[in-house]
Amino acid sequence: MRDLVFVAFLMALFATGFRRPFLFVLAYAYVDIVAPQRLTYWLLNSVPVSMIAAALAMLSWALVDDKRNARIAPRQGLLLLLLLYCWMTTIGADFPVEAAFKWEWVWKALAFAIFLPLTLTTRLRIEALALYMVLCAASIIIVGGIKTLGSGGGYGVLNLMVSNNAGLYESSTISAIAIAIIPLILHLMKFGTVFPPDWRVRLFGFALIFACLLIPIGTEARTGLVCIGVLAVLLLRDAKRRLLYLGLMGGAAMLALPFLPQSFTQRMGTIGEYQADSSASSRVAVWKWTWDYAKDHPMGGGFDAFRGNNLRVEKVEMQTVGAVKDVTRTIEYDQARAYHSAYFEMLGEQGYPGLLIWLTIQLGGLWRMEVLRRRYRNADPDQRWIASMATALQNGQAIYMVGALFIAIAIQPFALMMIALQIGLDTYAGRRAKDQAFRPMGGQRRTPAPAAA
Template structure:
């Protein structure tokens, strides 16, 4: 029944897409994030649902919806360069079979993010994309929250819609990062949504979203959940108008949630404070050190899954020697550095800097226009989501998971919308000097004559 229901949802999206082609792109977002092939494996064996949806989305645009395409901006150009570079590094990968396997889905993620701005051009279309992203994420987070309340959660437990390590929804650190990164987008929708206004039952859904995210993320027992939560809380407090009240509310929520998670959760999180005593944290430090040395020797990178080459012997405080071999990067930054070298790190860094610069410029141009204040809010939400994502991803290797690439795509959509609105850039000219009084009197006398 579950598989039939998922196929029905997918079929309805494709059917609606026949009349509104941008819905086919929404269907691709849903398939890529919800990952029905993991939720119901029978679907994956029956149909290549992701490939079919991608082909239909691209075909729908080319055949029926080629209006107002976005201009090629720096962010899109850098994403295309990034796609080309990760392809190039795969040609000299240390482990070709594993590298090409990862390239197959990583390249699609990057490439398709450059195509989405062609489909989402209007305010309604952009909002629909944001809604699909957050609803799909919370469809995976909600089961963790419910089961976490009942059982207390646990590390490496299948509490969601998919099995352990099946896509992002089955990996606790990634799910926790996704949960908190989506909260700024939800706050934006709560204030500005046209399709799902904060009225009636939806109002309570918006209010409950942070609690669901906290409970669901903490139920994974992932340390990245705490990092992402702290960054989200700091950003929420900083951008709030009632800072004292928000601070009290956040501290009160922490006082309730932390004891609720139980002693086992506290014991696991507390080990993060002493990397020398905690084998997992110490292993990450060793791998990160190896990655820097490897990148210095191979500035062009070692290709996808280059971490398989790492090997080190580490002396533990208790006198034992721990062997570290083939351990994952466990960091988005070191994943990029190890796999694609200093060149790849520079490209990825340029993408991030361009993203934040574009959103800052967009806010400056939109905030004083009453009809575009929703765009100012969206730009702020995208920046906050990216900061939270990068904070959580600092401890998990998710450089090619789709969420941040969709944030890049939404940034391009927002910038293109502003360009179509033809809002002039803010001028920073010096104010005109006041006219001397004698000249003003002379002008008045001439006018009176």
């Protein structure tokens, strides 16, 4: 029965695409984020729905869509360069079979991220994609939030509809992404036009934000707690009454503390004592190994190059009994340990060139969103949504980049869609300023915006 529901919804979505071709783009976003083929038992898991959705989206754009407003941005060129470089390292990978398996989905994610900004030519399309991304992620987050309220969750225990750790269904990944989309939710609650802001939109928005904050608790992912801290600092930047904001944040944390599961507080306590935790100690060890590996393989070892590591991990536990401190040191050995960091993932797999390209894409996004944020924050009321969305995308990317310090999500499809949204917003604003002599500052003329990045 569940299979029939997913098939019916997907078929209805595809059917509407033949009337409004841009909906094929949203259909691909749904398939890529929610992955209904993993949620069904037999109907969709044998059909290449992702490839079908991507083909329909690209064909409809090529045959039907108006391309006069489409623009190529420099960061699309960087994404293409990263795609070609990943292909090159895959050819000479240390582990060709495993590398080819990862390459199968990496090239699709990068290719669609390059294509996506070409379709984002209007405010409605930009907002529709942002809304769809939030709602697709919400379908996973709401399930996790309800289960957390009901059972308290647990590390490796919280089931998010599927039993595998792929995509957003991996606990640390969904913890980071759930916090990263909160700024986007706040933007849609204030400036949305698909669902105009009213009490129902605000109620759902705040409920979804609450569910997002529950995900790090339910998964007990330390990355999520760090991301919450980053979010709190970023929101402080635009708070009108900062002292009141800090007081409310501190009060909320104090009120929530007694209700947190004991297993969650114990696991979060290991953040400051990583040497006592086997998982954290092995991460540091693999980062050291990757650093040394890159010195000998500066061009990278291809996807899954970590499979060649052999680690010696020293675990230190300290117990205090009265005035006496008892230190216990144990040696553990590990091999083929994953990177657990997007930065070391890029360094080990794509070498220094790949890491440089990836960092340029990320930092370029932060910079371009800051440019738009400052340019349009005092604009006419009907254009302030640009500054709000730029701030939301910038904050979301900053949270992603901090979370990526501890998760190997360098080429995460959802994060790539956020980059595509940034590029689409940037090219839209640049085109309005240049082609339509747009006046962003209360009717005062300004110098045309620089080329989008």
